[in-house]
Structures are given as structure tokens and as C-alpha cells.
Amino acid sequence: MSTHYDVIIVGAGITGASTAYHLKQFGVKRVALIERGQPASGGTGKSAAIVRQHYSTPIMARLARDSVDMFAAMRQELGADGGYVNSGYCFLLTAEMLPGARKNVAMQQGLGIDTRFLDDQERDQRMPWLNTEGVAGVVYEKRGGYADPVQTTEAYVGAFQKQGGEVRLKTPVRELTRDGDRITGVILDDGRLAAGAVVNAAGPWAKYLAESARLELQMRSIREQDLVWQARQGRPVPNMSVSNGVDAIYLRPLGDGRFILGRGFPKPYTDVDPYNYKETADDDFIAEVQERAERRFPPLAGMKLLQHYSALYDVTPDWYPYIGPRTGIQGYYDGSGGSGHGFKIGPAIGKELARWIATGEVAEDFAPLTYDRLAAGRLYNQSFGGNRG
Numbered sequence: 421m422s423t424h425y426d427v428i429i430v431g432a433g434i435t436g437a438s439t440a441y442h443l444k445q446f447g448v449k450r451v452a453l454i455e456r457g458q459p460a461s462g463g464t465g466k467s468a469a470i471v472r473q474h475y476s477t478p479i480m481a482r483l484a485r486d487s488v489d490m491f492a493a494m495r496q497e498l499g500a501d502g503g504y505v506n507s508g509y510c511f512l513l514t515a516e517m518l519p520g521a522r523k524n525v526a527m528q529q530g531l532g533i534d535t536r537f538l539d540d541q542e543r544d545q546r547m548p549w550l551n552t553e554g555v556a557g558v559v560y561e562k563r564g565g566y567a568d569p570v571q572t573t574e575a576y577v578g579a580f581q582k583q584g585g586e587v588r589l590k591t592p593v594r595e596l597t598r599d600g601d602r603i604t605g606v607i608l609d610d611g612r613l614a615a616g617a618v619v620n621a622a623g624p625w626a627k628y629l630a631e632s633a634r635l636e637l638q639m640r641s642i643r644e645q646d647l648v649w650q651a652r653q654g655r656p657v658p659n660m661s662v663s664n665g666v667d668a669i670y671l672r673p674l675g676d677g678r679f680i681l682g683r684g685f686p687k688p689y690t691d692v693d694p695y696n697y698k699e700t701a702d703d704d705f706i707a708e709v710q711e712r713a714e715r716r717f718p719p720l721a722g723m724k725l726l727q728h729y730s731a732l733y734d735v736t737p738d739w740y741p742y743i744g745p746r747t748g749i750q751g752y753y754d755g756s757g758g759s760g761h762g763f764k765i766g767p768a769i770g771k772e773l774a775r776w777i778a779t780g781e782v783a784e785d786f787a788p789l790t791y792d793r794l795a796a797g798r799l800y801n802q803s804f805g806g807n808r809g
């Protein structure tokens with residue numbers, strides 16, 4: 421194994437895996453992907469992995485749009501499937517949410533995204549499982565759905581290896597090394613590795629890695645709970661991914677009458693220590709989500725809880741990721757801060773970050789995602805208010 425690389429990526433979640441693969445695609449020769457556990461052993465592996473393009477800003481909507489194309493082409497491009505299921509996606513709206521949603525849908529349509537409001541007839545036909553009381557509108561995305569987060573990550577890691585990329589698993593990076601204003605490599609348990617550039621894609625743990633080289637990284641670690649349920653046999657369960665803005669829950673089908681349920685915005689956000697947090701769901705959370713889901717989707721009544729868990733959101737002050745280089749620091753790239761939507765945009769983020777590293781070129785709308793935006797006071801708006809899946 422080498423001790424000198426052109427690029428080292430720390431963290432094999434969706435962000436690191438996609439970045440690694442695309443660096444090879446852009447012709448970077450010596451690339452190492454270093455992961456302290458297994459691929460997708462962070463938030464990615466526990467992601468509900470809802471795929472949708474409904475966002476309130478063009479940058480997020482178009483990253484989600486580009487990722488949908490990548491999910492759909494994965495088998496062809498990587499030789500392995502990411503488990504993308506094009507089930508469709510819908511967003512249930514209250515009356516107060518309608519004006520904003522109309523604006524967002526128009527913006528998304530302008531980006532070529534296939535999204536629209538359903539009329540009552542089509543809503544009833546597509547969603548026989550929906551209690552429409554209090555639902556003032558339904559946005560429907562034909563190409564939305566969900567993917568398998570572990571399979572997707574493994575597909576990128578496998579394709580990266582096939583192109584000569586080096587993967588080191590069960591290998592924690594203890595520190596970044598720094599020489600003046602340059603990040604020069606990483607320290608492992610068994611020695612040092614030098615790199616022309618290091619990508620910090622360590623998710624909720626990225627903050628600590630950055631701090632090891634005296635780089636500030638403002639980030640919260642928030643515990644996100646998800647529940648896996650089984651509907652009673654023969655019931656017409658929701659067959660598409662749902663952001664339910666009316667009851668603040670989300671649903672992601674798993675097939676065979678099973679599905680994931682979680683809480684959407686607004687909800688309480690609990691900050692936790694990412695090295696020590698409760699990895700199961702709370703009883704009151706389970707009861708609340710069950711009550712909301714059974715009311716909104718009556719065929720779910722009597723559903724059985726199969727599994728519950730919690731994992732982490734790496735949340736930035738404006739809920740947009742930190743991606744790219746930093747002014748005044750050489751050889752370092754941020755690749756963290758998915759803030760609850762990092763799975764669905766991960767493929768496109770990895771591709772654009774890799775292009776930036778390999779060629780120095782960056783799309784105009786992508787460049788403002790850098791950490792520099794904090795110091796410059798250029799935070800994005802927070803109108804989408806965190807995760808809806």
C-alpha cells in the first residue's frame with residue numbers, strides 16, 4: 421500500500437463514496453478512500469433514503485434532479501444497482517403551505533423536473549389509502565421514490581475499486597496533518613499518509629476531524645429516529661414515498677407491506693454526542709408517529725412495529741451542506757453537513773466536488789456551498805425547515 425496519494429477521502433458514506441468514484445472518473449491517479457468501519461456505517465446506512473426533488477431553492481432542486489438521473493443510470497454506469505425504486509413521491513400540504521409550494525413547483529418545473537399538483541380525482545385514484553381531511557393540496561413527482569442507501573454506497577465503492585481506487589476499511593483517521601496553511605495528509609493508527617488534498621466526508625464526525633487540524637467546523641449532531649412497520653396483510657398501504665406536511669411525518673415504502681416512518685419538520689431536534697447517543701427510538705416518539713400515521717393512512721390501523729433505531733443528522737446552521745475548498749487553506753475540501761437530505765443529493769454532490777478537485781472548475785450555483793459562506797454571512801434561507809425525508 422502506498423503512503424502518498426493525490427487525494428485522500430475520509431469517510432465512505434454516500435458523499436465520500438461518490439466523490440471517490442468520480443475522482444477516478446475525472447482521471448485522478450492515486451486516490452484512497454479511508455473508512456473507520458464499513459461503507460455506509462454512518463448516517464447513510466440508516467437513511468430512509470427517500471428520493472425527491474421538491475426543494476425551495478434551485479441549487480437543491482437541481483442537485484436532487486441530477487442525482488435522480490444518476491440513481492436511474494446506476495446499473496449501467498457502475499455495473500451495480502443502487503436499489504432505486506421509482507415509486508413516485510408526494511408531498512401533502514396544509515392550506516398555509518400552498519402559496520410556497522406553488523412557487524417551488526414552478527421553480528422546479530423550470531429546471532425540467534416532472535412535478536405537479538394533483539387534482540382531487542387523480543389524488544383519490546392514486547392514493548386510495550389517504551384520509552384527505554385537512555389536506556389542502558398534493559404535489560406529485562413522477563420520478564421520486566427511494567433507493568437502498570447501503571447498496572448505493574457499495575456500488576460507488578465497488579466501481580471506485582475497479583478503476584484502481586484504494587479502499588481502507590476498519591481504518592480510523594485519528595488526525596489531519598497540517599503544515600502552515602496546508603493540510604498535508606492524515607494520521608492512522610499505524611502511521612502517516614501524505615496527500616495533495618484531503619476530503620473531509622466524515623459526516624457528523626467531520627467536526628472533530630477538522631478540529632484536529634485547527635479548522636473550525638460549525639455543525640450540530642442531531643438524533644433522528646426511524647421506525648419500520650408491517651401493515652396487516654391485504655391492506656392497501658402507501659406505495660410511494662410521502663412527505664406529509666400536514667401531520668409532520670414521512671413514509672418510505674420497503675415492499676411487501678413494510679415501510680419506514682419518521683417525523684418531519686416541525687419537530688423537536690435533540691443535539692447529541694455523536695460518539696455516544698441512544699441508538700433506539702423513544703416510546704413516546706413511537707406512539708406519536710403511530711397515531712399520526714394511522715389517522716392519515718387508515719389502512720395502516722393495527723400495523724406492527726418491526727424495528728426502531730436512531731442515527732445522526734450532521735446539521736449546518738442553514739441546513740445546507742458544506743462542500744468545497746476553504747479560502748486560505750490549501751489541500752483541504754469539506755464534504756459534510758448533509759443535514760437530513762444528504763442521501764438523495766449525495767451522488768451529484770460527489771460528482772461536482774470531484775470535478776472541482778480534479779479540474780479546478782466548479783458550477784456557478786455550486787461554489788456558494790463552501791464553508792466560507794459562514795464567515796461571509798451568505799447563509800441559505802431555511803424555509804424548507806429541515807428534513808421531510
Ligand SMILES: Cc1cc2nc3c(=O)[nH]c(=O)nc-3n(C[C@H](O)[C@H](O)[C@H](O)COP(=O)(O)OP(=O)(O)OC[C@H]3O[C@@H](n4cnc5c(N)ncnc54)[C@H](O)[C@@H]3O)c2cc1C
Nearest residue numbers: 431433434435456462463464467468470593623758762764
Ligand atoms: C434516520 C435517518 C433518515 C434519513 N433519511 C433521509 C432521506 O430520506 N433522504 C435523504 O436524502 N437523506 C436522509 N437522511 C440524511 C442522509 O442519510 C445523510 O445526510 C447522508 O447519508 C450523509 O452521508 P455522508 O456520506 O455525508 O455521511 P455519513 O453517512 O455519516 O458517512 C460518514 C462516514 O465517515 C466515517 N468516519 C467518520 N469519522 C471517521 C474517521 N475519523 N476516520 C474514518 N472514517 C470516519 C463514518 O464511519 C461514516 O461511514 C437521513 C439520515 C438519517 C440518520
